Amino acid sequence: MKDYLVLISCICFLAFLIPGRFRKYLAIGGWASIVGYLLLELPYYFSINNFLYPTITILSLPFLYITAKYLLRADPRVMQLSTIAAVAFLIYAPFGYIPSLGNWLIAVVAEQTSVALSAVGYPVNFEAWNLMERNGFRTEIILACTGIQSIAIMLGVAWGVRSTTRQKIAGFLMVFPTIYILNIFRNVFVVTAYAEQWFPYLPEIAGNGEFGYESFFWAHNVMAELGALVFLVILAYGLFWLLPELGDLANGLYHLYRNEVVQIVRPKIKESEV
Structure with missing residues (x-):
């Protein structure tokens, strides 16, 4: 099952590189498959006492929610981020498959x-x-x-x-x-x-x-x-x-995810204060 999720993610991201009206849905499928793979790998990570990947897995859940939210809006920042992931898969796929x-x-x-x-x-x-x-x-x-x-x-x-x-x-x-x-x-x-x-x-x-x-x-x-x-x-x-444009993209993504996390956390803080 885990290997299929990696393959599905690879297919989704590679298909994302082809212009079309469904690109944002393919990107969501790619990111969701990666997160699903990380979740299924948790028992293995714990068996080898690895702490980095379980931390990444936990952080991937809010990342997926925010990314999918803005992909549905065709936000250029997360579309560009998905392009980066797609190019990475394009390079990795021949060696992986x-x-x-x-x-x-x-x-x-x-x-x-x-x-x-x-x-x-x-x-x-x-x-x-x-x-x-x-x-x-x-x-x-x-x-x-x-x-x-x-x-x-x-x-x-x-x-x-x-x-x-x-x-x-x-x-x-x-x-x-x-x-x-x-x-x-x-x-x-x-x-x-x-x-x-x-x-x-x-x-x-x-x-x-x-x-x-x-x-x-x-x-x-x-x-x-x-x-x-x-x-x-x-x-x-x-x-x-x-690549100065890469720096601009990183800055834009930082503010996007930071603002979304603040909006998620802030209501809970106010609720606990009450």
């Missing part, structure tokens, strides 16, 4: 991660084409470890607004090599921290019953996730400088 292409990317990233690990003095053994082992601890490289989602999202941000060909090329050069290289270093950090057991702390929070998992939890679910989030914010500011 063509197994040979996705597996090729995984294999390339796994090999380059192994080379980087050897270069810093932590060589690993391959127990399978994408399964690394060191000190008895195994780390599997999957599509989410390739950085393709972040690359697709940020290229969607860079290419989803009106810009010149030169700006699009500059956006690509700012996004793709930077995220790709940093993602290799991220993999190196996670594999090394797990294999060398750098962070065996608070098993009651970070443990899942698997020996040594705590180091993976702190390295992957906390440090790497937060580091990636901070970096993407910094990269977004770089894109704002490169």
